[in-house]
Amino acid sequence: MALSREQVVETAVDLLRRYGLADLTMRRLGRELGVAPGALYWHVASKQELLVEVAAALLEQLPEPPADQPPAEALVGLAVALREALVQVPDGAGVVGLAYAVDPGSVRPLGSLARLVQAAGAPPTERDAVAALVLHHVLGSVAAQQDRELAGTLQPTSASASVGHLDAEAKAFEVGLSVLVRGLVASR
Amino acid sequence: MALSREQVVETAVDLLRRYGLADLTMRRLGRELGVAPGALYWHVASKQELLVEVAAALLEQLPEPPADQPPAEALVGLAVALREALVQVPDGAGVVGLAYAVDPGSVRPLGSLARLVQAAGAPPTERDAVAALVLHHVLGSVAAQQDRELAGTLQPTSASASVGHLDAEAKAFEVGLSVLVRGLVASR
DNA sequence: ACCTGAACACCGTTCAAGT
DNA sequence: ACCTGAACACCGTTCAAGT
Numbered sequence: 001m002a003l004s005r006e007q008v009v010e011t012a013v014d015l016l017r018r019y020g021l022a023d024l025t026m027r028r029l030g031r032e033l034g035v036a037p038g039a040l041y042w043h044v045a046s047k048q049e050l051l052v053e054v055a056a057a058l059l060e061q062l063p064e065p066p067a068d069q070p071p072a073e074a075l076v077g078l079a080v081a082l083r084e085a086l087v088q089v090p091d092g093a094g095v096v097g098l099a100y101a102v103d104p105g106s107v108r109p110l111g112s113l114a115r116l117v118q119a120a121g122a123p124p125t126e127r128d129a130v131a132a133l134v135l136h137h138v139l140g141s142v143a144a145q146q147d148r149e150l151a152g153t154l155q156p157t158s159a160s161a162s163v164g165h166l167d168a169e170a171k172a173f174e175v176g177l178s179v180l181v182r183g184l185v186a187s188r
Numbered sequence: 189m190a191l192s193r194e195q196v197v198e199t200a201v202d203l204l205r206r207y208g209l210a211d212l213t214m215r216r217l218g219r220e221l222g223v224a225p226g227a228l229y230w231h232v233a234s235k236q237e238l239l240v241e242v243a244a245a246l247l248e249q250l251p252e253p254p255a256d257q258p259p260a261e262a263l264v265g266l267a268v269a270l271r272e273a274l275v276q277v278p279d280g281a282g283v284v285g286l287a288y289a290v291d292p293g294s295v296r297p298l299g300s301l302a303r304l305v306q307a308a309g310a311p312p313t314e315r316d317a318v319a320a321l322v323l324h325h326v327l328g329s330v331a332a333q334q335d336r337e338l339a340g341t342l343q344p345t346s347a348s349a350s351v352g353h354l355d356a357e358a359k360a361f362e363v364g365l366s367v368l369v370r371g372l373v374a375s376r
Numbered sequence: 377a378c379c380t381g382a383a384c385a386c387c388g389t390t391c392a393a394g395t
Numbered sequence: 396a397c398c399t400g401a402a403c404a405c406c407g408t409t410c411a412a413g414t
Contacts, residue, residue: 037407125363133328172317176314180371186370213387
């Protein structure tokens with residue numbers, strides 16, 4: 001049976017999850033699917049377009065924030081969930097960052113973030129700017145943690161020390177976020 | 189005369205400023221310096237190490253914030269100056285982001301940011317987390333603007349529309365920042 | 377419609393050998 | 396000490412030709 005675009009994207013996600021962005025090459029992807037590299041270009045215009053699809057797939061299975069929470073809490077919850085989802089996948093921040101750059105509209109949670117930001121107290125004029133700030137914080141924090149993990153793999157420190165700064169990065173993320181939320185609530 | 193490490197870094201910065209990260213290759217850099225690509229590896233361990241030096245060079249000529257301003261204003265001023273400096277150089281966010289990931293200590297303004305964050309009202313425990321948040325916001329905003337500029341180059345819209353969203357990105361950056369500062373001051 | 381084979385124009389990095 | 400030449404092991408993308 002012929003290859004499908006969905007199959008190409010799914011296998012790309014799989015490759016990313018298992019080996020990271022450096023090993024997600026068109027040639028490797030072709031090998032995995034049993035086709036010549038050129039064949040992929042019938043289903044996908046470029047590697048960039050493929051990566052935007054991959055990012056969308058990563059963001060798809062994100063849990064919607066429960067509607068019964070106070071908005072400030074729900075906002076923190078969504079940001080933390082987003083962060084947690086992305087740290088799981090190697091170079092997750094890089095891939096979503098690229099998609100966000102190429103096509104901001106493709107980063108789905110931005111809409112939910114904006115809604116919660118406004119519900120938490122921001123005037124409509126600040127809505128999107130603050131939502132973008134939250135996303136930048138998520139991507140920055142994930143990138144920092146992932147590249148430090150990578151450094152740890154290459155030059156291994158003790159396991160406990162490694163776990164230590166994972167927690168530290170997650171904790172720092174929430175501290176920064178809470179200061180922002182304070183500002184949001186204060187502007188109400 | 190023999191090549192020096194400084195010369196290699198300076199020429200790399202020049203190449204970045206003129207043509208962007210995609211054209212800053214070891215081979216191109218060698219050509220520019222009139223040496224074989226392999227020669228560079230006598231002065232620099234890897235491309236990654238070179239890029240960390242390049243990022244440091246970009247951040248060096250950043251103006252120190254004037255000491256007589258109220259800290260909240262100085263913080264905003266420094267963040268805006270940092271943003272402005274980085275949008276000028278193509279892929280500036282990418283290069284500094286990489287350096288920050290590889291070696292956070294190499295990103296000099298982080299120290300000044302942290303100092304101002306604390307002076308603006310943050311308790312010492314929140315200091316570094318909020319400084320990191322500010323940096324993430326700067327890098328995210330710069331990356332968003334630069335990749336949208338790139339998209340504009342490839343598929344040109346009207347010049348006025350382009351300028352419009354540059355201003356919009358800078359404006360959104362400051363709005364987000366001001367909400368954060370509000371949270372900082374509120375925690376005093 | 378979908379894919380292969382082969383090419384084009386590149387990469388970063390290493391390393392024996394030269395000066 | 397510093398650099399060349401040449402290689403190794405790759406890239407993304409295109410495109411005539413096949414089925």
